[in-house]
Amino acid sequence: MDVREYIEANAADFFADLKEWLSIPSISGNPAHAVDVRRSAAWLSGHLRETGFPTVEVWETPGLPAVFAEWPAADPGAPTVLVYGHHDVQPIEPIEEWVTDPFAPIEDGDRLIGRGSSDDKGQVLFHSLGLRAGIAASAATAPPVTIKMLVEGEEESGSPNLPDLLRAHADRLACDVIVVSDTTMWLADVPSMCTGMRGLTEAELALYGPDTDLHSGSFGGAVPNPLHAMASLLAGLHDTDGRVTLPGFYDGVVPLSDEERRLFAKLPFDEGEWLATAGNSRAPHGERGFTTLERVWARPTAEVNGMWGGHTGPGGKTIVPSEAHAKVSFRLVAGQDPAEVQRSFRAYVEANTPPGIRAEVALPSGGFRACFSPIDSAGVRAARRAMERAFGTDVLFTREGGSGPEADLSEILDAPLVFVAVGLDSDRIHAPNEKVEMPLLLKGAEAAAYMWDEFATALR
Amino acid sequence: MDVREYIEANAADFFADLKEWLSIPSISGNPAHAVDVRRSAAWLSGHLRETGFPTVEVWETPGLPAVFAEWPAADPGAPTVLVYGHHDVQPIEPIEEWVTDPFAPIEDGDRLIGRGSSDDKGQVLFHSLGLRAGIAASAATAPPVTIKMLVEGEEESGSPNLPDLLRAHADRLACDVIVVSDTTMWLADVPSMCTGMRGLTEAELALYGPDTDLHSGSFGGAVPNPLHAMASLLAGLHDTDGRVTLPGFYDGVVPLSDEERRLFAKLPFDEGEWLATAGNSRAPHGERGFTTLERVWARPTAEVNGMWGGHTGPGGKTIVPSEAHAKVSFRLVAGQDPAEVQRSFRAYVEANTPPGIRAEVALPSGGFRACFSPIDSAGVRAARRAMERAFGTDVLFTREGGSGPEADLSEILDAPLVFVAVGLDSDRIHAPNEKVEMPLLLKGAEAAAYMWDEFATALR
CATH class of the missing domain: 3.40.630.10 (Zn peptidases)
Incomplete structure (x- = not known):
């Protein structure tokens, strides 16, 4: 038998x-x-x-x-x-x-x-x-x-x-x-x-400007605004090719082999259907030079998961806010060390925080490879x-x-x-x-x- | 008498x-x-x-x-x-x-x-x-x-x-x-x-990506993240000289006369004291080529007053968020039309919102000159x-x-x-x-x- x-x-x-x-x-x-x-x-x-x-x-x-x-x-x-x-x-x-x-x-x-x-x-x-x-x-x-x-x-x-x-x-x-x-x-x-x-590592970023929210009429345009600094820091995480800019981020990344890419490409894949499952996303997006499947499976990311600061309630409030916050996570691929990515993020923040803003980077856990x-x-x-x-x-x-x-x-x-x-x-x-x-x-x-x-x- | x-x-x-x-x-x-x-x-x-x-x-x-x-x-x-x-x-x-x-x-x-x-x-x-x-x-x-x-x-x-x-x-x-x-x-x-x-005009910006928050493991890196788009849009409002980038923003701005700058400069001014009143701000900041008093009195601004989106509670949540929001206001000087600034902001958002993100600009009031x-x-x-x-x-x-x-x-x-x-x-x-x-x-x-x-x- x-x-x-x-x-x-x-x-x-x-x-x-x-x-x-x-x-x-x-x-x-x-x-x-x-x-x-x-x-x-x-x-x-x-x-x-x-x-x-x-x-x-x-x-x-x-x-x-x-x-x-x-x-x-x-x-x-x-x-x-x-x-x-x-x-x-x-x-x-x-x-x-x-x-x-x-x-x-x-x-x-x-x-x-x-x-x-x-x-x-x-x-x-x-x-x-x-x-x-x-x-x-x-x-x-x-x-x-x-x-x-x-x-x-x-x-x-x-x-x-x-x-x-x-x-x-x-x-x-x-x-x-x-x-x-x-x-x-x-x-x-x-x-x-x-x-x-993919592996994962996370970070939380807080930026502090003035001790209190300031009237933007009296002070706006002459003191640093932590929300501006936050927007710049987060926008700067990616270049125009959708690549993560952290120094050393791609060092050691095990590249996709030609054979693996060839075999990925043989999988029947309907991008429109995939986008529908992705919460009806309207367009693919990501690192230039890679397909959607390669991007989600085999390429590392920097993703802003949350961001907040200043007046978030109804109506207008013309302030220079005191604080800005963001939660960021990184999906990692083979060859990346979560601790190294966290160190690089911290160094990036230190190097790119403008004068007058104080940055705090909290690293909730070491993450995993x-x-x-x-x-x-x-x-x-x-x-x-x-x-x-x-x-x-x-x-x-x-x-x-x-x-x-x-x-x-x-x-x-x-x-x-x-x-x-x-x-x-x-x-x-x-x-x-x-x-x-x-x-x-x-x-x-x-x-x-x-x-x-x-x-x-x-x-x- | x-x-x-x-x-x-x-x-x-x-x-x-x-x-x-x-x-x-x-x-x-x-x-x-x-x-x-x-x-x-x-x-x-x-x-x-x-x-x-x-x-x-x-x-x-x-x-x-x-x-x-x-x-x-x-x-x-x-x-x-x-x-x-x-x-x-x-x-x-x-x-x-x-x-x-x-x-x-x-x-x-x-x-x-x-x-x-x-x-x-x-x-x-x-x-x-x-x-x-x-x-x-x-x-x-x-x-x-x-x-x-x-x-x-x-x-x-x-x-x-x-x-x-x-x-x-x-x-x-x-x-x-x-x-x-x-x-x-x-x-x-x-x-x-x-x-x-200074005058004032305000705008509220909402960016919409996927219909729901997505798992960043399954989708991160391959769909547009509204928080990334928001960070880029807001960071792009200023150039490296601290000038507002909206097309036409400075058109018609009545410049400070040399005499007015000379007279401003005669005012006894202690920048350290001023910073202390500005919520203990740690450094001056703003448009290159102007003093602190010129910046707050005679130069227009773009100020992000509030920003929010994604996970803002305790702990991590590895999502690609569905939405991002910001409140922006502009302090205006002589020669600027609040309605024109609002139009320029709307056009800027339309021109710079990436594919796959839907933008909504709300203009709460016309503002004032x-x-x-x-x-x-x-x-x-x-x-x-x-x-x-x-x-x-x-x-x-x-x-x-x-x-x-x-x-x-x-x-x-x-x-x-x-x-x-x-x-x-x-x-x-x-x-x-x-x-x-x-x-x-x-x-x-x-x-x-x-x-x-x-x-x-x-x-x-």
Whole structure:
């Protein structure tokens, strides 16, 4: 019985198991559901034991528990792969928009509808089906690589305890590569792999002029106005090519390879549709020389998130205001150090604040680096081959503009990331009526089954 | 008995009268004191009748009343002068900071302390003393020019009914020159005359990007950010020389004459002290090539009074915001048309708003022009001679950066303004413990006495 036959034979049981798990309302963001998140962890533990993992543990945190499992390879020299996912789910509000009970999953044609079906329980569970299929097809008793799984219970709440958990268990979690199954493919018929997520760092800028708001008749035109200084500082963050002007900002940025740009360009992309999803934005905009997808996926930004000062109420008030404020954030790509960007921003402000204005730069947190998996790295190539075997077609590449906890995973465990996932942007994750395409979950299982062999060869 | 002797002989009666008037709490901004503003108008009417004005009328408005008086010249061909002032006063809050009862005026050395002593009852009243002194000294029975007085009762509330009152009585108020006695001199020993006040026009700018705030990870760097566009538009309002960049902004601006700059420069001026009064501003700033006084008095400005958009609460929020807003005002000088400046601002915004951003410019009111009295005009020269005869020293020139209702007076009555006043910046007008220097009021009366002769000659 080959992998595909095994999966087909066991698909009904697989979806029955998944529906059972989806019935547990493991909403990490709602303290009333903490008990359900624990039930979810217990359910997954039992399931992984049944799958054959010799080691399954529930790891407590100061918040909600994660599940850890390990199945050693028969060959002690084999590589180790860590699979990351999460078993908690988003809240269900606005509940009146659900057409079915979010925690009574039902099938509708090829779709399975229910909270967590795509994000992320469905995508965690395909790994156990794939693993069993691979072992069955090879007539082995253990996987060809050591497989570890870490399925956390607070991802939808910002993974507040994950970094500490990773550090506390770094030895147990040591691995050669981390497989993340919590992203999406481009389209159901355009399988793809994410290869990066942008990092982030933030700053808050305050400019102080006169001690109090001044009458602009008596003083206007002869004292510095902090709002003018703020406008100049913020306007000066970009040049006319849409590039960020901070000295050194692009130093070390890993450029997009020609091959990656070529593959991005093969993704079917309708810019008009994309702009519609972007809050009906009326025109694309950004760094000259890059496409929209390249801009959001692979280029760093400086973005003003908020700005305020002076009179903001109704009517006019002819003042020279005392203060001006702005919140700025930077999306980062591979090769950029958040702390270095913050230092550069501070230096930029110091160098460009006019006489008579006092500037304060607050740096709320260190931020985090981008994650990045080069498409020609061994792990990505191996996972791509597995995906292509499962889907029977070319697998393209995407990235994501924002980030989850993946940067922490890679940095703390010091291992590269590989994103293998079969969710779709149309799965309505975080929204009412979340669904997953059942045939894609089975493709995910098939890719997972092939992946362990591919990793065993490629990472040895 | 010459003018000075008459004034000295009648000074005690003059101050007794003034204290009686100051005892009436004619606070126009407080409806509970409307009755007192009416009492104040009645008091002044009686006083002007006693002074000898054949015509004295209380002019009602939809708000509070003004007092009009007229004393025709003996010679029907003589010029006509309108004296403008106001009999209402500022509120007295914070009342706990007054060291005396604001409406129980007392003398403290040369000072008379009480609300309205400088702004503006003291300065209105010196005209009647001066007029009587002039007539007495000349042994005439009527003044050498036709003298009209208009003393309004709502100046401290923004003169909301003055324009209509002026239009309704334009025939009765017709004149060759308007004497305004509601400003200040430079210092007690540096007599000066104001020769201009800046005008004003305002605009509110709204920029709209995406329909909703967007996640800056998913969209940042590829759609236009209205806060970036706002920063660029506002930063672009000034060039590196501090000049306003709006096309045509300086067209028609009446330049400062070399003589006026020379006379400004003779005013004792300590920039450090001035900065301290400017809310402890740390450095002067403004249009290159002009001094601080020239900047606030005689140069137009663009001033951002308020700006807001995106996330302005605590913490970070990594969004591309949907909207950005700003309030902008322009101080204008002689030769600038408020409506033209508004048109230019609107055109500037239209020309410089990037693709994908929609701009809305709201123009709250038409604004008002600057008032300006050239130092070589007949009226200013005549009044200056009168001031120099009274003070026995050179009279210098100042301007004011903001404006009261004077622009309306000049525009509606189509007559030039001459500012003759003896208040001081240290008089604490609009603040607790307002005072006036009694010797200066007597100098004002003396200047007023000489002024009618000077006008009779100069304006014929």
